[in-house]
Amino acid sequence: MRQQIVISGVGGQGVIFVTRLLAEAAIIKGFSVFTSETHGMAQRGGTVLSHLKVGSFSSPLIRPFKADGLLALKSESLAQHGSYLKSDAWAVVNCSNHVTPKIDWSVFTVDADNLAMKIKNPKSVNLVLLGYTMAVISESFENKFFCSIDDVKTVLENQLADKKEMLGASIEAIETGYYHRNSKLV
């Protein structure tokens, strides 16, 4: 198993939180993991970029044209960080309209802002997008995502064991994204 995923957004959206969640899920699956994060001044509403490398790697950074996937919490991210992607990579973008990809990437879009507002948890855009990603990627490709929604839920349960309310809200957000896709298919 070797997967490289880029996660991007702006400061305050919870990019680091999602990255960490996925890294913990990788450990549950028994994989080695590396992440690289943006801290400090750039976190103040500026562009924030995380690299996640699952499997055997020595460097914490992803090189251009090497990433298997991109989670974009802002629609601008695809243009901004698309160069990290391989030609057959996937990208899941948070935006209200359809995005035409530059090359042959598989691009999926979802209005995660709107879904998060609907469940009255506007700060959960990151988890809604993650849930949606896990649904569409595992549905559309074989072995394209290193972990399942259940692995992520397990991580959340471990991390938020003593914060029941937050745990409930987080699970709701991730399921909202996950089943949004499924409800469309049905």
Add this chain to the structure above:
Amino acid sequence: MGKRKLMLGNEAIARGLMENGCVMATSYPGTPASEILSSFVSLQKEGSDSRHAQWAVNEKVAFEIAYAGSMTGLRSAVSMKQVGLNVASDPLMSAAYLGVKGGFLVVSADDPGPHSSQTEQDSRLMAMMAKIPVLDPDSPMQAKEMVAMAFELSETFEIPVMLRPTTRVCHARQDILLGDIQPCERKVDFQKDPARWAATPKFRFHLHQELEKKLKALSFYQKTAPIRLNVETTAQKAVIVSGVAAAHTQEIMKDLNIWDVIPLYQVLQPYPLHAEFISHLIDTYDKILVIEETTGVIEMQLADRHSVKGKLTNSVPMVGELLPEIIQKIVCEFAGVYTEKIDLPSEPGIRATLCAGCPHRASFFAIKKAAPKGIYTSDIGCYTLGLNLGAVDTVLCMGAAVSQAAGFYHAYKNEKKRPDIVATIGDSTFFHAGVPALIDAVVQKVRFVLVILDNRTTAMTGNQPTPASGLGAGGESLDSVDIKTLVEGCGVKFCKEGDPYNPEEFIPLVKEAVKYSREHGPAVVISRHPCLIDRLWKDRSEQPYIQVEVDDTCDGCAFCINHFECPALIFNEADENVSIDPILCSGCGVCIHVCPKKSIKEIG
């Protein structure tokens, strides 16, 4: 078999300190080093024995406290960012001569890029200048291992040892095998030896001789010698790496299928570079490529320059972070391997901005109203982002807002028209380096206004306490220093407090200060409102949520966008008007006072 745990590089360093019996840990917050001390505190809370961990008022003070711990025989460590080491350089240079008893680590985190710093300076050069050994980790895991190595080195040679991680080590996360946390069993035992601990210049000469002997021995010390990462070949070329460039280069050489072709050596201790390694390289290889961040510290120790390629031959960039794509290009050229073009197009990102509802924004708006044509000196912290509002003209280093304001005053004082000068400095930065400068300004009768942006925390680096908080690194109750009393103690005669969330009172207050300063000398305004993202204040806040809307009298003049720059104010190009983003809006209500047309109104 230990447990594998996901750890931030800085957490791994803290874990290393705990596992190796470090009893005293001090720091001043600064990206990318801040999480070292906070992680140490968290780990300490899990354990049973009592160790001393603290945020100090600045890096120099932090250094001296931890160093005294080492003088008593305890293992101790001080951590900081690279520019913090500049502040602590005075004790560093001297401590190198005096040496240590208990193992003493100076963790100085560099920031190639730079991502969150004023400079790209290489702390390894500071180690070289101070004449102490420095270790250069490539990953969180190696950083933790090097803590053990560094303590051993420090005690073997009675010398301070520097650990130099970079941003990509500090802020990488990796699954790490945990070791046991060693209980602190050492006895505190300060042995008086004035000839050493209070050495006069004559003795310093001897200590310098001793230091040179230690360095010589260190360059033969096998445990920190460079390691060969791949197998023996008969190649005439070799690549030398250290720090995170080692991690990148390994992966790149494997991907390019030249792993078995070109020898790769990793330097663990860039200074002093091992003498036998230098001879081996020069004797064995025709061409040697050195990849390191950010200065050619290893490279410049390779005395025979005929075969060496690196920064000094322009083969490796002098400036900026050595991203893996840059290293790939360099290695390909060196190895004579083809590579496709791999540059990332530089798409402009979204610029950083003060949070919606940040009290600093309200302070800056008031300052611009009170002294519209002033010179605005500022300092290091979130409020550097006052740049976006045109309310910050200068940022040099910690504390310089005050001294530069004085410099501008002295430069202009004989002119017919003197500009108003308004300096802004954060509460933590004021304590760190602003106080001596303010004393100087009082003595020199500098006519300027100092606005202390007191948000009750060290915000930029993750909300660490300040001396005014009355809280320790672990949240324990401590004594506090009142800023107003301190300012008045410096001799300032005009010192008033205000809340920037009340522009109707706060703007006149700054105007009053400006007027006072024109005739009398320094005037200080303490702009007091807690940081919105500080958890400590979030729950206690009594601030009402003021829901605002923009009514249809908005003519799209964009005054609020240009002069207040709140991310919750959205300019709609199509309708040529402004609206409020309800997700981002914090309900501070300050923008009601900003709109010149009175189009922003409170709802209900």
